[in-house]
Amino acid sequence: MFFALADDRQNDDLDRRIAEAKAKIDRPVTAGEGAAESRGWAVGIEFVGTVLVSAALGYFIDRFAGTKPWVMIALLVFGFIAGVYRAQTTSAQFDADDTTK
Amino acid sequence: MAGPMEQFAIKVLHPIKAGGYDLSFTNSSLWMAIALAGVAVFLFVGTAKPQLVPGRWQAAVEYVYDFVRKMLDENVGPEGRRFAPLIFSIFIFVLACNLLGLIPWVGSFTPTSHVAVTLGLAIIVFVTVCIVGFARHGFHFFSLFWPHGSGVILGSFVFVIEVLSFLSRPFTLAIRLFANMTAGHVLLKVFGTFVVALGSFGALPYVFGVVPLAVNVALTALEVLIAVVQAYVFALLASLYLNDAINLH
Numbered sequence: 001m002f003f004a005l006a007d008d009r010q011n012d013d014l015d016r017r018i019a020e021a022k023a024k025i026d027r028p029v030t031a032g033e034g035a036a037e038s039r040g041w042a043v044g045i046e047f048v049g050t051v052l053v054s055a056a057l058g059y060f061i062d063r064f065a066g067t068k069p070w071v072m073i074a075l076l077v078f079g080f081i082a083g084v085y086r087a088q089t090t091s092a093q094f095d096a097d098d099t100t101k
Numbered sequence: 102m103a104g105p106m107e108q109f110a111i112k113v114l115h116p117i118k119a120g121g122y123d124l125s126f127t128n129s130s131l132w133m134a135i136a137l138a139g140v141a142v143f144l145f146v147g148t149a150k151p152q153l154v155p156g157r158w159q160a161a162v163e164y165v166y167d168f169v170r171k172m173l174d175e176n177v178g179p180e181g182r183r184f185a186p187l188i189f190s191i192f193i194f195v196l197a198c199n200l201l202g203l204i205p206w207v208g209s210f211t212p213t214s215h216v217a218v219t220l221g222l223a224i225i226v227f228v229t230v231c232i233v234g235f236a237r238h239g240f241h242f243f244s245l246f247w248p249h250g251s252g253v254i255l256g257s258f259v260f261v262i263e264v265l266s267f268l269s270r271p272f273t274l275a276i277r278l279f280a281n282m283t284a285g286h287v288l289l290k291v292f293g294t295f296v297v298a299l300g301s302f303g304a305l306p307y308v309f310g311v312v313p314l315a316v317n318v319a320l321t322a323l324e325v326l327i328a329v330v331q332a333y334v335f336a337l338l339a340s341l342y343l344n345d346a347i348n349l350h
Binding site: 041081082 | 172175176261262263265266268269272273276277280281326327330331334337338341
């Protein structure tokens with residue numbers, strides 16, 4: 001048991017992880033952080049755009065099917081849901097991409 | 102003093118009529134052509150005499166290409182590499198248009214500040230995603246919109262939401278780039294107007310005029326950053342959409 005423990009400590013990468021965490025905290029401010037504002041806007045536009053596109057789609061379906069204004073109202077609600085969903089997935093995807101990190 | 106929106110006016114340089122369509126060569130076309138020429142010079146000179154240990158110019162070209170390839174590798178996987186030429190072309194074209202539009206005094210025009218251009222690029226991406234999706238998966242491509250193992254009621258709810266978010270992609274992709282470019286250029290112009298207006302103000306013109314001028318210098322730096330980041334965001338989202346079509350998440 002004791003030897004197993006000693007072995008574990010030798011293979012443990014705690015020191016490396018501490019160094020990595022320190023490097024993360026101590027790093028200088030990068031251009032990537034200036035880019036964060038841009039990405040924030042990108043996420044916002046994702047939400048607004050989805051709602052607008054859904055409403056426009058509903059408007060045209062209404063015009064051709066003569067069901068004014070019900071499809072537009074329904075798609076406006078669904079567009080809101082889809083917008084929140086898209087904003088969330090887009091920001092998650094931005095976080096996951098580390099090409100620039 | 103020109104208004105802040107006048108910089109986006111399309112001016113016909115050489116009128117061309119073809120089959121009832123107006124295909125005139127405009128200042129927008131001119132600056133897209135300049136962007137293409139700039140990109141061509143950058144790439145051809147950089148790769149004219151390739152060396153094992155690259156020089157500065159070759160290293161710059163390789164860095165830009167590697168950046169796009171790495172982005173595709175990480176977000177799409179090995180299958181994504183065959184789309185590197187497409188994504189790279191879009192990336193470097195948008196980047197060149199954005200950056201060239203920021204050059205002052207030469208009457209530069211930013212093609213990417215017009216929805217016609219950005220929506221055109223976004224539709225190229227959208228159509229590519231649809232073609233790739235149907236070619237690889239056939240009608241199974243529609244499973245992209247259907248959550249795995251869900252019931253009919255919840256499934257159809259999610260289906261509507263997924264279809265809406267899929268259809269809105271080209272528009273949000275286009276509007277994002279256009280809005281960022283337009284807003285940035287309007288902001289620069291507005292602060293430029295402040296410099297003139299405050300510079301001609303009272304007995305101490307230089308004291309008041311200097312403040313908005315300093316803001317404009319800082320804003321120009323920010324605009325260069327935004328020009329690069331927006332080109333990157335456009336390419337990143339295009340590769341994420343391709344990932345959906347190839348791997349059906």
